[in-house]
Amino acid sequence: MTEAILSVMHLAIHFGGLAAVDDVSLEVKIGELHVVIGPNGAGKTTLINLLSGDLTATAGQIQFCGSEITELAPDERSRLGIGRSYQKTDIFPSFSALENCRLAAQSRQPRPLNWLRDAMSYPETMDKARRALKAVGLADRAGDLALALSHGEQRQLEIAMCLATEPQLLLLDEPLAGMGREESLRMVELIRHLAETHAVLLVEHDMDAVFQLAKQLTVMVDGKVLATGAPAAVRANRDVQNAYLGYTEKPDD
């Protein structure tokens, strides 16, 4: 039994009177891909924002590799080994695909750096960037501007940027959103592959992908955890069927 990389305990955030995330507890381990599902407005993206540091929790605790990170800023969490992708593609459009990844890898270069040495002349950083592009299948697009990539490729690039920082934990916010069938299949394969060596928390709407990938499944409704556990057990849960799965697919599907 591996140790949990990420432990979330009674996490909550209130916006005025609204508890967008309310008393959420979960764990993420390497090799045990954890998927969070729930209807729109359930607080899934807010949860990811709390874990990445884009938002700070009003209550509860987040532990990453045994140390408390609840109050840390996003860049500090990134440097500890948490990489995230955004629901809406978030890249550097005017930079080449390689430069997007090189910049991500650069954040791990020791400081202070030589202020005059060309950024492209750090072999280790360049290697990391190229490896990350290769891992997502974009090696042959390295020199193209990110804005010239297709939507699907941009989503792949975003994951490559995460990988270039060599994280232990990946927070993926709807990586399949807006993708075609072919691209989706490839992305699912990529995520499955990444989950073997990384702890992954995935928020996703595509139920086919969810049940293909999930080793752990958490269902959120109105900011709260409705059910959590192995996918089969969660699926059989009557509350979940009523609240969520019932109107997206048949239970005996």
Add this chain to the structure above:
Amino acid sequence: MTHITLPRTLLLAALLLLALFPLIGTTFYLQLGAKIMILAIFALSLDLLVGHTGLVSFGHAAYFGVAAYALALMAPQYQAASLWLTLPAALIVTAFAALVIGFLVVRTTGIYFIMVTLAFAQMLYAIFHDTKLGGGSDGIYITVRPEMTIAGFKALDLESPVQFFYLVLIVLAAVYLLLSKILHAPFGRALAGIRVNEQRMRSIGFPVLAYKLGAFVLGGTIAGLAGYLAACQFGFVNPEILAWHQSGIVLMMVILGGMGRLHGAVIGAAVYVMLQELLSASALFGDYAKHWQLPMGTLIVFSVLFFPHGIGGFIDVLLRRRGNASAITAEAGDD
């Protein structure tokens, strides 16, 4: 927006032309040339913030002025100050001012950043204008220019327009080279990332505020270098050199030349100063010359309309159209 550098040959040709200029230039034109180059250094320092980091500072004259005042306050009344002492001291004072102000302002973004940089510059203006510290609104004369002596010998005589011209040219070339190196180094690439997508920079692990502060201090210090040289040249400082319209003028130079291109900042400074000289020449325009700001404003409006990426951007397009593809190195990373 891609980061564009001029071909090296073009830059060297420009440098050579400038170096030969004293052979034909009269004292008036040498002084005008030095003034343009000083303002070009100033515009370069602002372009580092505006064009390369996305920090629109509307109070950049503060650092220009602080260094100028630092020299004026350090210079003895009837003797030459040592450049070797006063220049580093002026730069340290300016860097410290930029560090303190920068520490506070980099926390804001967008319109708020513009407003707080302006506010801090106006505070400094008020200090120099309303207190006896720097001679109040009358300012201070620097009667004798600083001297550069090496072991008792004068290395350069700053009283000589030709030698001063060369000093400023060397400083401009050094600043240009330094900035173009820095912009291609990891630090500069991080600034470019911040300009394009600040929040993404944070999520891939960059302490964005520290980088912005670094850029702010560097830009402020280089502005201080320009301010020091300006004080040397004019032998006089008054509060107007750190007033908001000075900040506005240097911002106009950067926009006129094209933001985010180092050559743009230099061209912007040159075009602005030459237009001002031309439009305010009473030999040409008689009584209308004193209203030079009206045609100047009109020209700037038209240039923004027709050259959205500034004159520098227009030149880049011309170079590209001539098929001189190797002349343009697009964003570092397209290897």
